[in-house]
Amino acid sequence: MAEGLTWNVYDANTMTQADIYGEVLCKLGETNERIVGLSADLARSTKIGVFAARYPDRFFNAGIAEQNMFGMAAGLALSGLTPFVSTMAAFTTMRAAEQVRTDICYQNLDVKIIATHGGISFGQAGTTHHCTEDIAIMRSMANMTVIVPADGIECANAVVACLERPGPVYIRIGRGFEQACYSSDDYGFTIGKAVEITAGSDITLICCGITVLQAKEAARLLHESDGLSVRVINMHTIKPLDTEVILKAIAETRRIITFEDHNVYGGLGSAVSEVIAESGRACAFSRVGIPDCYSIVGYPEDLYNFYGLDTDGIVKKVREVMKRDFEEEENWEDGF
Amino acid sequence: MPLTEKEIKELSQHARQLRKDILDVTFWAGGAHVGGSLSMVEMLVLLYYKYLNIDPKNPSMADRDRFVLSKGHAGAGLAPLLARRGYFDFELIKSFNKFKSPFGMHLDKHKVTGLDASTGSLGHGLPMAVGLALGARRQSMAWRTWCLLGDGECNEGSVWEAAMAAAHYRVTNLVTLIDRNRFMVDGGTEQVMALEPFADKWRSFGFAVKEANGHSFAELSAAFDAAIAEASAPTVIIAHTVKGKGVDFMENDVRWHYGGLDSDMLEKAKRRIDA
Secondary structure (H helix, E strand, C coil), X not given: XXXXXXXXXXXXXXXXXXXXXXXXXXXXXXXXXXXXXXXXXXXXXXXXXXXXXXXXXXXXXXXXCHHHHHHHHHHXXXXXXXXXXXXXXXXXXXXXXXXXXXHHHCCCCCCEEEEECCECCCHHHCHHHCECCHHHHHHCCCCCEEECCCCHHHHHHHHHHHHCCCCCEEEECCCCCCXXXXXXXXXXXXXXXXXXXXXXXXXXXXXXXXXXXXXXXXXXHHHHHHCCCEEEEECCEEECCCHHHHHHHHHHHCEEEEEEEEECCCCHHHHHHHHHHHHCCCCEEEEEEECCCCCCCCCHHHHHHHCCCCHHHHHHHHHXXXXXXXXXXXXXXXXX | CCCCHHHHXXXXXXXXXXXXXXXXXHXXXXXXXXXXXXXXXXXXXXXXXXXXXXCCCCCCCCCCCEEXXXXXXXXXXXXXXXXXXXXXXXXXXXXXXXXXXXXXXXXXXXXXXXXXXXXXXXXXXXXXXXXXXXXXXXXXXXXXEEEEEECHHHHXXXXXXXXXXXXXXXXXXXXEEEEECCEECCEEXXXXXXXXXXXXXXXXXXCEEEEEECCCHXXXXXXXXXXXXXXXXXXXXXXXXXXXXXXXXXXXXXXXXXXXXXXXXHHHHHHHHHC
16 A cells, blocks of 8 residues: 655645646746646646746746636737746646636637546546546637657657647646656657557557556566567547557557556547557557546545556456457467 | 718718618518627727728728727628728629628638628627737737627627736727617517616726717717727627617617518518618
8 A cells, every 4th residue: 555645735845746847838938938828726736837837938837717817818819928827637637617618718728627636536626626538628619739748858859849839739647746757858759749668569558647667567567477578658648549550550569458547438549449440450459547436535545446547457458358368269269 | 080971971971871771681681680680780890991091992901990899799880881882883792691602601812802800600700800919019010990899799608818918908099889788689678688887897807898879970980089088998889779779669679680671571671771
């Protein structure tokens, strides 16, 4: 079981990988005068407070009023600026969903949204502050790009990359305490292009966010204990989706499982399943996420374990899917 | 500077033309938000012919003043004015609401030249206008943002979130106009969801409040001038108007919030405008 975490909102600023986001934004702000920041009384928790402290004239705190904040961000973008907006994922994608859709996406404005506390990463806060719907909501909005970084370094890469991509971008991070998946930032991050974390030919695990690191570890364990060759894909961009990497996995491994900190409906698993279904090819497939229920309370580590999103859960799920001997069934060969 | 007699006469002619255009659009479209389009006519005419620094030949001119029609359902009132002002050919509006037309009842800035923002869903315009005003200030630009809201729209919480922010950030380069025609879809504003004491609400939110007869160019102009001169707080102008103004059988009749006209009614309504 997880030990109780001891930080609080005031010293969180000195501890986490998500600080990287704040620092990167500050650095970008040095040369890009167009960048402005917004938050809704969560500048500290979301790390955009680092930018606010460095550039007080370029930061607007909207108070606890997310609808107005996203409307203001749209107005700032209409005036020629590039707003970076940060608040919790739940309030971004649900409280202000219509403003994000109508004011920002419909007008195709250059607003970058870095939403924090995604999924069940704020486990102790309870269901109101969990957000297991955001990927589904955001990917259904035309013009929107949806990115779910695996760790702080990838978040930093995404923040840099999103500036080069005109139009709205939604970057979904956790509470900011994600363990490091990458040890350096030069692994070739490109929006819309998945990253192969480990090569493998027996089964493919397609992951995003915190599950990438867990799957990487699970792949290592499965190789040692079961002799399995497990491919792990970091699908950091949910939209536009890297369909090529999925089609390749269908052809080469014939088994795919998705893992995400999100409701199994509408997120990464749904996106991948759409590609599989439209491919016309047979594939053993399973989705793991929050099984269409309101998530329970607890420390994130315990919750990830409970929902099968940690290393143990992933190992178990892989063994289960590997037992589906679909190759022995009749007519599974479909000619490739 | 008070308007001259000659200016008022010219503006009145533009207003009469716009009213008839609104009726034509309503006829062509098979129905439009005619009541609330007719009530805002003098405000739009005064803005577009006298106050806004714009160049229809250069619609994206960097230092143009910005206008946000927060009551976006009144697109049938704004589209013909933009055409008359020279942003696009008036004939284009005949397609209003039709298949693949650039003009739907809520105007889209990607499709209609001269718009600074797409609007329609209520309560969105003022937050965007606050952002525009802050953006101008941040970039040391002198242009001003004008935002026109419906009174019923002020039921939306986001309007008051924006009002709070406008006062907090002292956005004096923003002028908020309210078309106080006292009607919404389901009935009178005071019956459906009371707004009064309306001016006091804005005052308590930190606004400088001006009131004017929304059909008097002289009163509106004085209020606009006062708003521009106001240097310590954001300004709201509550313009008292008549829904359906100018057409006797539409005035103050909630049924004309949205309606359609046949050719006989169209002619009858136009005669009232010219009377």
